[in-house]
Amino acid sequence: MAKVKISKVAKALADETRCKIFELIARSKEISCKEITEKMGLRQPTISHHLKALQEGGLVNVRREGQYHYFSLNKQVLEEFSNYLSKFLN
Template identity: 30%
Template sequence: MGASKVDIYSESINAMASIAKVFAHPARVAILQYISKQESCICNDIVDEIGLSQPTISQHLQVINNAGLLKGNFKGKSICYCLNVERFQEFQSQFNAFFNKTKSNCC
């Protein structure tokens, strides 16, 4: 697949695409659901819960984090993750606005 020309699109379109990419993979959705159900920041528990290898989980966490949907901090040698609720709310507003403005004029 060729390289995306993200620089030709607006910042808001690129942000929406970045977040949509997160929700386009079932493992990422499962990771987000798991994190959202935790009462505190979690570290290596994701690997045990989701059932994928640690490197695979790390790759998915990187995509989720790049979209701004995670907050993380270091505890010893581990990174603890929790959801960035403010970013989720921004995402919800962006998608609601997109779908409310988009109308079908064909067939």
């Protein structure tokens, strides 16, 4: 995993609200921005800001359907990040 990508993933997870959003997405196969907004109790622009950071970090995939956006985990990036971190445990 390239160092630039590692730093983007780490930066995306460096915020408590983004971690909570990430956990919501992880618990769902796919979840809409509207559902995340309702569950988090935050305003939609705030949620969108955090989702954008998670997207830029490569942690989530987005699928657009009409006016709705649906988010799911990018398991490939998670696996690469996990492999990177596991090198330091051995």
